[in-house]
Amino acid sequence: MGGTSSGGPPAIVARGLGFRYAGAAEAALEGVDLELEPGGCLLVLGPSGSGKSTFALAVAGLLGGDVPGLVAGSLRVDGADAGVVFQDPDRQVVMERVADDVAFGLESRAWSLPAMRARVPEALCDAGLAGYEAHPTATLSGGQRQRLALAGALAPRPGLLVLDEPTANLDPAGARAFVERLAAVRAARAATIVLVEHRVDLVWHLADRLLVLGRDRRPIAVGPPDEVVARHGARLVAEGVWLPEALERQLGVVVDHAAQSSAAGAGPAVVATSGLGFAFERGRPVLLDVDLRVAGGERAALVGQNGSGKSTLARLLVGLLRPTAGRVDLLGDAPHRMAPADLAARAGLIFQDPERQFLATRVADEIALGLPSADRARAAATLEALGLPLASFGTRSPYQLSGGEQRRLSLACVLVREPRLLVLDEPTFGQDRLAVDGLLALLRDRAAAGTAILAATHDERFVAAFASRVLELHAGRLVVECAP
């Protein structure tokens, strides 16, 4: 072992650890051997579906009982009591008030009332939420909720902290604030940390050791970060594992910015807005006075903090909302007044959460839903091109696909109609590098064929590789419009 901190026995020892979910044909994770010293920080990397979350659940002690399936090999976790932070901020808040939510885990462990009253403010302070005790949890931002989850996990002073992509849903500022708090926990070496994270640039400096899982759901490497990259760099790149940008450049990963110079919006506008405004409630505008135009062939990135109005603007452009001020012009008509069939032929929107877009129980039905018969022939070819051939995916349930497959299916359902305007909401969320590279190539092809593309995103790397133009929203106003 590296022996960076205390010389005691390792906090985590895994020998041949594997797991197969109940009812699954193949193992979700196989053959993990590793040791981690107490107070150490293990960063878990790997492409989508390589078993990262399964490993996190195993270490947190949630496999077997809470999640049915078969465990292979052995796993010993010292001090067993783990605090866990999951990916989705909406799916881990239990109570209505901030302090009550932090205390929930303490109540489960039967802490005394005075101990709880002393500990809750401390945990909130550690998570950067000092003074929020009486705040309703429903009105916290995504970033604050994620730090609330951290406070809840830290409150019982766990020996082990497990985090499964904790910043995936956060904007860059929210992610940085979260990682800052995590860095303080690591600096104190109070808990052993197991961290699954795609945003490697932010967390690389925290890692004492890496566990890299491959597409075969087996470990590629375990060890100190520098050593792993030096010995297995090429394999990591080939598997589509995210690495810090500087390291990727050293390893020769080419980000193709060249295609950007083309098509700078000279053509006629596909979608344009003038004085566009929107408010869900009178007097509380979400969008104010937005003027923009996107021409065929353009690839526009729409950036801005959580709550700056990106999703609202996206929905206005494709006619899902009716403007409360100004107007939207989609190829000559106001999209919210268009007949559904007409609208679907002209514009498509990819939701942030693909599951909210699925309406059928089989992949084949999903893509055929509402599709004009003239477009039917293209369905099979579109699925094939996105790596979801009907022969092997047609009868599967959309809900049982992996996150990356779900994203591609929702893309296929839109692309099959060949709309002139394609709007994407956080398209790279939770995707590995190969999936993002595939998406980039696809979007470039579409743009070259004359489609106007607008992507609302927090992903700074995606913006750099994708956009021919960047639009920034701040508090509902378009503040910056520039070339990347």
Add this chain to the structure above:
Amino acid sequence: MIAIAPLEAAQSRSVLGRTNPLVKLGLAALWLVGFVVTPRVGPPLALAIAALVAALILGRVPPVAVLRGLAPLWTAAIGIAFFTALFSAANADPAARVVVALGALRITDGAVADGFLLGARVVAIAAVSVAFARSTSPTALVDALVQQARLSDRFAYGALAAYQAVPRLSLDLAALREARRLRGLRGDWHPRLLVALLVLAVRHAERLGLAMDARGFGRGPRSHFRPRAWGPLDLVVGLGGAVLLGAVLALA
């Protein structure tokens, strides 16, 4: 979701808000029995007014929140009153006085009285429910159910989680409807939406359940961060409510 902040004062600082939810629940049940046993229109309407006045003054519930809660039930009360009058067995009595006669349709005064009585009961039930729901924070209810009514943790916290998932469910439904429109499909409603909504609800419940278990839920006996004890206020409100019910029933 929008109504959360304005109810803060009603649910934590007002007289009704500080009263034990179990007392309020017991009173509501008692009043409900009162509505059903009385054969007259007066008592349910008087108690409905009492419940609304209590919600507004003792509960400090904003009038808007009261009206919003009542809105769907007003419609129900009027509909029930109308159809009861229309289909009442009293209409078949040839000796009864006819109030409305339209061809074969005849409504007697006995049927109208039946309609008014049922309508009044629905209004009263609605008023009591609104007074209870708007002045009671779900957290306080769960605390009282677990600590004082000795209900199982799993059930009580599960119900709380389900209650908090309701706003999310309406967002899910809105997203699914948008997804239909984007596929060129007309119509706001389709059975398929219900299936998709159910799948999303189950998945949400699974994930939340896992997050709760990760925080040690169900591991053993729990301690309580918000200990509850009976107080004099509970006795006053409980007795007051019971006496009022008795008085109204006796006077009518």
